[in-house]
Amino acid sequence: EGATISGIAFTKDEAEITIKGVKDQPGVAAKILGPIGDAKIEVDMIVQNVGSNGLADFTFTVSRNTLKNAMKVIEKNKKIMSYESVSSKNNIVKVSIVGVGMRSHAGIAGRMFKCLAKNKVNIRMISTSEIKISVVIDQKNLEIAVQALHNEFKLNKK
């Protein structure tokens, strides 16, 4: 595959905010994140998948100590946008495999996902870039996921 995984990275102390059923039309993503940016709340991941029936789900992650603040901002902006529900989870973490030549994402991702499955780790969210595959999982699975991925991609040998 030509890909070389150079490391496993993880971000602890994250929380996710999910807004389900927003209108899938221009301007909605800006209405959600504009006020969060104005409140100087740092955002890590932003994930939205393809919608259906004109609605989409929108999730972003923040550091755990700004979750309350971020939820207040969403609550305050309720009037300017319609959605079905807002929920948050404060004990999640992000685990990523980092490497070059990930063009063969499917083969690498397949191995990553299979490794997590073998260790009974459920994947809550997935997001990728050219050099990284990131998953959000429950915090309780952090140690086992990082250890298992180190073994899978043989990163233990120094």
Add this chain to the structure above:
Amino acid sequence: EGATISGIAFTKDEAEITIKGVKDQPGVAAKILGPIGDAKIEVDMIVQNVGSNGLADFTFTVSRNTLKNAMKVIEKNKKIMSYESVSSKNNIVKVSIVGVGMRSHAGIAGRMFKCLAKNKVNIRMISTSEIKISVVIDQKNLEIAVQALHNEFKLNKK
């Protein structure tokens, strides 16, 4: 914000495959991408958002000329997994803003999304990494999106 946007990147000729309503339990993501990797189909983005009622939606993008092949692989593996529907769209593109110091993602993302909204460009998917915010949009909006983002982030001045 301290962020500096260094450029706008885009990937043409992409297609997306969305599998809605897969079981949100360990092993499912591996069942979807394992066979795609085995068929040596290159995957670009992989996006999954938080599920509800035990189900989640899973999307990945491939280059347009491998869409038929990828759909055949999904079809063949129907027996080993349950899902509500599979759909694909073959005229999508990925547009990204790239920069360092994106920790203030929300402010930067807000500007990106507002810019796209002003130009009536609907965002189909969103995925981020530490140095990049990527959106998937309809191909027909590619030129206007790239031009508008260049103006917004003042990248025209050489």
